[in-house]
Amino acid sequence: MTTRDVGLKLVGFMATFSVRFLGCKVSFVDAQLSRERLLGDGHEEREGAAEVAVVNTCCVTHEAVSKSRQAAARAARTHRRVYVTGCASNLDGAFEGLPENVHVVAQTGADAAATIAGDVGALACVQSEPRLGRTRAFVKIQDGCSFSCAFCVIPLVRGGTRSRRAEMILAEVRRRTAQGHREIVLTGVNLGCFRDREAGYTLPRLIREVGAIPGVERLRLSSIEVNHVTGELVSALEETETVSAHLHVPLQSGDDRLLGAMRRRYRVEQYLARVAPLVRFNLTTDVIVGFPGEDDAAFERTLEVVRAAGITKVHVFPYSPRPGTATAADDTVPEAVKRERSARLRSLSDELCRKRWQSRVGTIDRVLVDRPGRGYADDYTPWLLDAPVGELVLARALGLSEEGILAAAA
Ligand code: SF4
The missing domain is CATH 3.40.50.12160 (Methylthiotransferase, N-terminal domain)
Structure with a gap:
């Protein structure tokens, strides 16, 4: 119905x-x-x-x-x-x-x-300013995707890429900061495709201008394709003081043959070269495990590339064919193999994540407390500390627990 x-x-x-x-x-x-x-x-x-x-x-x-x-x-x-x-x-x-x-x-x-x-329906008397969370605001700048990755159903259900006007985005960010949001996360299906041709904006310019809005204390990107990690983007990220030191760049596979079969628009060497300048950034990623044709050697290469790129967290997606996609009829890797590879990749992700956390012990950072007893530092590592929700607190990392970095106000 x-x-x-x-x-x-x-x-x-x-x-x-x-x-x-x-x-x-x-x-x-x-x-x-x-x-x-x-x-x-x-x-x-x-x-x-x-x-x-x-x-x-x-x-x-x-x-x-x-x-x-x-x-x-x-x-x-x-x-x-x-x-x-x-x-x-x-x-x-x-x-x-x-x-x-x-x-x-x-x-x-x-x-x-x-x-x-x-x-x-609406009430006769409406609230002019609804009650909303006040910690971070996700601001959509773009929707849809015009790439055609072989496994992906998103372009079919959300359509081709289209962007909001820069003026509307900047106005929404101002409204969010006036509501008291401290962190702005620019969000989209394929963020780097954002363009406002009429007003002359691409993502780097938008980052610089959003980051300079009074009240924006931290600015993050939800995810960005490696094709869009250009010198111009890296400069905008580095030179905008409020940009947080975290970037999520989908890898999907560390094997060139599979990247080709997936119709991804890069190869391993290009991925590594593009993320290399992001030394200050905590790099996280998505990987598909068990894509049709993935053999042991291809999977081992993915593990190697995850390490080589300096990635600290992998969102693991065991492959499942999606209706209407180029690989809708293909699913050659047995489920048990997908499970075993997914477990190995998650275990590598845990190891690299803990390494990152360990490297933060003894350092001081600003933590945005987004729930009781917990918040995120500038590099999006989870810090555990007692402070009021919604506050940005200067904290010192003291040690590690299973859930994150143990910290106290500095
Ligand atoms: S995986 Fe991402 S870039 Fe590729 S088609 Fe889907 S939404 Fe677009």
Whole structure:
């Protein structure tokens, strides 16, 4: 059933609602848009049971779709109406067979938020400034992707790349800092494709200008393709004081044959050369394990490249074929092999992560406390300390625990 079939029609009444998201930062931002819109329209957010649930879904792997389905089914038991939005909502049949109160809004971002808001209705008296988290704000600068990686379903469900106007982005950042957000995270599906041709902006210029806005105390990029890690970008990152020392640059494989088969637009040598100048930065990445044709030698090369690049954390994605992609019919690596390789790569990631943490012991850094007892330093390492949530605290790293770096106010 779609939202066009039945309207909730709560116009003039306050609805209670909950919002959750699955997947990446773009999904988080999309979920936030629905949340802000409903808060702004005067509805009340609740934890647990409520009248309306928004589930912003993910379809990057087969497992992500299953989890999205489960989340929608769970929400259907405790909410009168469930809106399923985001990437997986654009996949045909992904939510078939769910209860009648689950409504698929085959849209993303502001479009989905507007559809839901229209369906739920607004109160006569709306909140001009909704209550929101005050620690970090994720600001979307771009959506969609015009690359065509062989394994990736994202261009099919989110469309080609398109950018927000720089003026709108800068205005949103000013609004976020006025609300008290200390950290801004620029977010997009393929961030480096951001362009505002009319106003003459590419990502490096945007970074410099966002980073200089009064009140922006820390600026991060959610993720960037290595093709976009150019000299100009590195200069903007290095020369903008507020830019944090963390960069997430997807590798996907350390084997040239597989990178070619994946239709990635770089090879290992280029990846290593592009990230080499980022010595000050804590480098994290994504890797797909068990891509069709990945043999032991190719996997070993991936482990070597992860070490050689100085990566400290790997998000491991066991390959699963996605409908409509170039490799939809290919899945040659046995599941047991994928599991074993994923475990080895995660174990390497843990080792490199701890090495990074160890290197921070004895140093002082500014920690943005984003939940009780925990926050992130400038390089996005987790520091454990007692300080008020929302504060940027100067702290000294004292030692390590399983969850992060033990620290105290300096
Ligand atoms: S760059 Fe490749 S992996 Fe990333 S969203 Fe675009 S097509 Fe997908």
